[in-house]
Amino acid sequence: MKNYYFNEEHELFRQGLRDFLNKEVVPNIEKWEEEQRIPKEIFKKFGDMGYLGLNYPEKYGGIDADFFYAVVFTEEISKVFSGGFMAAFAVQQFMSSPYLMKHGSDFIKEKYLTKAISGDAICSIAISEPNAGSDVANIRTTAVREGNHYIVNGSKTFITSGVYGDVLITVVKTKPEEGFNGISLLVIDRDAEGVSATKLKKLGWHASDTAELSFDNVKVPVENLLGEENHGFFYLMDGLQLERLVGAIGGYAGSEAALDYSLQYMSEREAFGRPINKFQVLRHRVAQMSSEIESIKYFVYHCCRLHADGEYVVKECSMAKLLGTELSDKVMYQCLQFFGGYGYMEEYKMARMFRDSRIGTIGGGTSEIMREIIAKMVIDDKSYQKSTNTHIIKSKPTNGSMNGSSKTNNNTNNQKNTTMSYESTFNTMKEKAESAQPLGSVLKLNFGENRIVIDGTKGANQVSGEDIDANCTVDVSLDDFTSMLNGDLNPMGAFMSGKMKVKGDTGVALKLQTLFS
């Protein structure tokens, strides 16, 4: 299926990025996994290529591209077989620096955003604490205003790039007695006095460093506040939508990479005298997984489109994140199984894919939190109730959704069949309308100069040619209209193909149908 979201430029961009990753990243992954860190120079290389400022304005060094470039970027960094690598770069561009862009003052943008985009500064977002993860309103790290500074005390944990990074966008309580109304975001330099980090050991994501941070009377200048004081919670909720979309993309893109890798293996590996990709049960498992990957991928594209169109799609982003990351766990498990014993060995990539995937359903809001959000929107907001239809009818279908050639045929037919003059049409309509149920409103049929007006507001329908105000006006050619009267043209069809244009209360026009039956 061709893709409607990406054009040729996107594909060129993808190719260039892939070449770059193959040259600069892929050969080094094992080393970085081993060393449990990604060297700073690699961020700079990404920055030099413009890859870290895809959706940022040019004045800060960004390239101001559309959102689907970010989708391409995320897909490709998810396919280098290192979730840890992917995480560091996803955090840099989509989970931390957007707060600088959206809520930062000019000072902050100049000082921090430009460096995040150029790759000179590695950024982190510090939300979770030892006692508050998904439950953000309950964080305890405090920032107390003292003159031109905030004094920050507390601790953070699970912070990606927090050990070797440069900038910590830190979630603090500026009003500790308040819940989500007392939260602010501060930009804190990693090397500020009083900030210390401990590196955490993890099941997977080995290439990325993950820190436990402690803040001991850290002095942060007030100009490092992002946006307004005590608005932090709302900034986070807003920013999390992008974070979740990125998580969802990572989920299906990583799954795609793992499945491709497995298919290669299955075509080469033999058992019982034939390649294992000939065994029906494995083939069907591949079919099932690729169907699920494909469906979730297109759903995520759809959500990305909504996001790019500026819609605030909390429910859809939560759904995407839930489905994309759970998919990944399932796919990694199965793909490892395809490799048998080799799947368990570090020599092959499946072991890493498997362990790296496992954090997906936890970071950025657990699956359980996603379901909480969705349940709230689906059940409590009653958004499942059908909305009432209010329509503004366009005068004409805008594009070729109807089959043009058949329409032409039909026109010729109509002309052949037309025998009725305006007068006889008028008389026929008068007869039909007067014997039909009252319309309850005024309907005007406009045939260029002539018209038929059916007034059904005073008991029985009254038919005249006078140009009075109507609840609904139908523009139609006399030819087409007589075709309808003759039963050669379906009124609904005429409406859908634009032969009949309806203005005003379309409900009235619907009643036209009753006049023809």
Added chain:
Amino acid sequence: MNHYYFTSEHQLFRKSLRDFLNREIVPHIDQWEEEGEIPKSAFKKLGDMGYYGLGFEESYGGMSTDIFYTMILVEELNKCNSAGTAASLLSHSTLALEHLSKNGSAFLKKNYLKPGISGDLIGCLAISEPHAGSDVSNIQTKAEDNGDHYIINGSKTFITNGIKSDFYVAAVRTGDKGYDGISMMVINRANPGIKTNALKKLGWHASETAEISFDNVRVPKENLIGEINKGFYYIMEKFELERLILSTGALASAEYALEYGLQYLSERKAFNRSLNTFQELRHRVAQLSAELACLKAFNYQICNALQLKENVTKECAMSKLLCTEFMDKLSYQILQFLGGYGYMEEYKAARIFRDSRIGTIGGGTSEIMREIIAKSIIG
């Protein structure tokens, strides 16, 4: 999501269709479920409204509308709480008439498509046989060349509307074994030698399902659809649309069932609070809603691609596989939400549950879908 695929014209069409269904179809459904069939007059009503003409040539009374009008018809019919009704009313146009419109001669179009669109004649598609279902290339019903006509012998089974239909669009063997010996032809029900027998089913009660036998049935040669021995390819071509219709139908039923379940959860109390406040049930609803939204977006995207004449064989199989299996999962859960009432015919969940079960079988089983997908991915 609607706004990316549906214009205001589509929405208006949906509304008027819904009004029509609420007036003319929904009030009769319980009776039809009881009686095991839908009267011909219901088909005629849909025909009068033009619903059987969607996507067909205007010269035969159709309307050259886009695929999303057809999908609206599928969706709304599947929200009347009787998948059997939807199947019966839809198979006439989306299965039988489709073949005539796509490959039929002017003669066949005049004599069968046109009255089919108006609802004056009812047609059905007859492919499956007692010994060949998904394995279409293996059908046995024989059409012997006998001068200006064929003589048909054999039998068909699982044929929706097989008794009341006025004509069959049937797959018959005109050539050698295998898929290169199959042709499609119109068999008029009035011919001597045709016997039908109604089959009893787990669900889909409103829809009549028949076993048909052909005993020396004479069919004039002009009833051949398209070219001789090309039937297999015609069937395969039509599978894409058929599968999308099945997945769209499954999703619409799922949406209907989920709404119904949510309504019940909001009204029913246990341990002094509404069922919809229990976290376990809420999360199950969330999961189902997410999967439904995902499949809907996927399925619409494929409809759009099919309309643009892309090759979507693999994607249609994927969607059919996922959507029908999803509907089974969802209908199971909805019944569970209703507890003991879910098992009672007084509530809707029982019918929803049994009607869903055919989804992963008709139009190609889930196993066949996986075969198709595996072939296209692995080779």
